[in-house]
Amino acid sequence: MAQVMSARTVGRLTLYRRVLKGLKDSGQRHVVSQALAELAGVTAVQVRRDLMGIGGLGSNSRGYDVECLLERIIGVIEPVVAQQVALVGLGNLGRALLTYFPVRRPRLRIVAAFDSDPAKSGRVICGCPCHDVRELESLVRGHGISLGIITVPGGAAQGMAERLASAGVRGILNFTPRPLRLPADVYVEDIDITMSLDKVAYYSRQDNVVV
Amino acid sequence: MAQVMSARTVGRLTLYRRVLKGLKDSGQRHVVSQALAELAGVTAVQVRRDLMGIGGLGSNSRGYDVECLLERIIGVIEPVVAQQVALVGLGNLGRALLTYFPVRRPRLRIVAAFDSDPAKSGRVICGCPCHDVRELESLVRGHGISLGIITVPGGAAQGMAERLASAGVRGILNFTPRPLRLPADVYVEDIDITMSLDKVAYYSRQDNVVV
DNA sequence: ACTTGTGAACCATTTCACAGCT
């Protein structure tokens, strides 16, 4: 990719990939922007803009070739070689994520999990070996782990993020409600579940929701 | 509130609330926009804009009164009376959320959980009674539940959303990767964990991340 | 007739720059 795409565009491309996979499995050969848009929950123009950005390859009569488009999108957003992921924090959410991910993203595999509770280390949960957090740096370096998922209590978030970053991690998915201050070359994506619930609660009380 | 605030503003107000609670507990009486901004991970101007929107009440010398501001924000974003929440889908993620929420948001209480697996109904998990999904409508109506959290497999998402909406739910937190098509008066907030991880993976491979 | 691709317009949000108060 010549230019870096915006986070929203990247997000939508993952939606399209999902939809296209479904279409391909059901034997669809072509799809028009309108149909793709409806399945992904966005507008048709938006779809065309996004696809334009990765070198639009639609036919002016039949729309887009499902297989061809899918491969193009995968080529843009999926890693060529698998990326290794570490999970820090084996609370309920952390354990849920361990079972949630592996089946879906074979190219992003959680290869190590960490917790400060010694009772949790040494075990294997859902195929993922759990270690004491003291081993974090050595194992992150050893496995060449480039992504981190943080599901620790808020107070420990910044510290864990710094340790991950200094051990070579380039991107962090942060489930804690704390903002992470890290070098600019580490990308951070926040998922603040409580904030999201607060938003839902707020708008559910408004009468005139236009979103 | 006269005008409906944007989703981003509402989100940031919840951040400020969190930070202000911490400051209050630590005995801080006043806080300047710059400090609040750093703790919330945004800019100082952003903070002032947001607070302006709810009727800025900062002193031109000492900044904002912590307690006073906290109460103002709570008055704007928190429900006056508690809102009841239903959780649909008792997989790993659903169960993790059951243990995650209650301690944090006393005014948003998950009062019922549903699953299609009969083995899961009749039990109480983390203080929350679990029911067969067939009882969804009657219990949602009976409890006056106004918010729903959906953590079912993707294929069941749209159906569950419709059932929740027709039973009177006004806002839905959607953890499935499917877009929900619902009447415009139901607010939907999506948390697409897999998409977020894909974004992290994508940007972690870019060299020039400016976010 | 129905499609994509796209300049231009539009809208939302953030940032700049500074007036005004203490």
Next chain:
DNA sequence: AGCTGTGAAATGGTTCACAAGT
């Protein structure tokens, strides 16, 4: 000197409207 509040500018993202291809 240091703060908030805010008009105005800038940025970023979405939608409109339509040219051009089949």
